Amino acid sequence: MSDVLLIERAEHVETWTINLPDQRNPISGAEMIDAFETNVCRVQQDLDVRCVVLTGAGSAFSAGGNVTDMREKRGMFRGNPWEMRNGYRDGIQRIPLALAECEVPMVAAINGPAVGAGCDLAMMCDLRVASTTAWFAESFVQLGIIPGDGGAWFLTHAIGPQRAAEMALTGDRVDAATALEWGMVARVADPERLLDEANALAARVAKNPAHSTRMAKRLLTESRTQGLRQVLELSATMQALSHHTADHEEAMSAMVEKRVGRFDGR
Numbered sequence: 001m002s003d004v005l006l007i008e009r010a011e012h013v014e015t016w017t018i019n020l021p022d023q024r025n026p027i028s029g030a031e032m033i034d035a036f037e038t039n040v041c042r043v044q045q046d047l048d049v050r051c052v053v054l055t056g057a058g059s060a061f062s063a064g065g066n067v068t069d070m071r072e073k074r075g076m077f078r079g080n081p082w083e084m085r086n087g088y089r090d091g092i093q094r095i096p097l098a099l100a101e102c103e104v105p106m107v108a109a110i111n112g113p114a115v116g117a118g119c120d121l122a123m124m125c126d127l128r129v130a131s132t133t134a135w136f137a138e139s140f141v142q143l144g145i146i147p148g149d150g151g152a153w154f155l156t157h158a159i160g161p162q163r164a165a166e167m168a169l170t171g172d173r174v175d176a177a178t179a180l181e182w183g184m185v186a187r188v189a190d191p192e193r194l195l196d197e198a199n200a201l202a203a204r205v206a207k208n209p210a211h212s213t214r215m216a217k218r219l220l221t222e223s224r225t226q227g228l229r230q231v232l233e234l235s236a237t238m239q240a241l242s243h244h245t246a247d248h249e250e251a252m253s254a255m256v257e258k259r260v261g262r263f264d265g266r
Helices: 030-044 067-071 081-090 094-101 117-123 151-159 161-170 176-182 191-206 210-222 228-243 246-257
Strands: 005-010 013-018 051-056 106-110 127-131 135-137 173-175 187-189
Touching (some): 005 030, 013 030, 013 191, 030 094, 051 191, 106 117, 106 191, 117 135, 117 151, 127 176, 127 191, 135 176, 176 187, 187 191, 210 246
Parallel strands (some): 013 051, 051 106, 106 127
Antiparallel strands (some): 135 173
């Protein structure tokens, strides 16, 4: 397992920690991209994982792209425009594609600055809890570039077109209190309480059967781009599958018997 993304497990919740604190946790390196893809594929196949908490080591959540590599034209930032285009498509854009396909619910625990692609990474998660010391910046334009990792799509869906335009066109910082007001995050916590809050939220998700939360997440994702008829058709299909699971039967029994359900992903 790669050291750039640390994985811990407690019951049905995994915690993924971006582990490049000395560099403020950039996510544009090949090893980091591979780690995200690999772990998404792994948890997709493990119904015992019911939620993932994503956070950063050190004082930052993620600085996004590696600015040193960008300045020195290394890694995905090297080459002519054609080569750089492919560098983005074969590099950092694999993260949003992987997370968009991940049916395991994800909670971002934003422990500090989330900048550029780091801001976008937070928006790729389903639920977000921010430290009072966190701030967000869609700062690409301040470097003379644009969101190359899908940020325009994720940010718009997270906070709406007007707020997304304000962030993307100014590049200005948004503090944790404003992020809460805008609906960018679900709640704000003191730094020492951040992971407790994120894990408590993850536990509320993880107490439910994995198949139902995963299909509910898929419905929420599809509703961003599909019309009502398409979502209703998909809902009917998923609902029929849900009714025929052992976990549904267990949930019904637990409700009638007034006890906690015991689910095993069947």
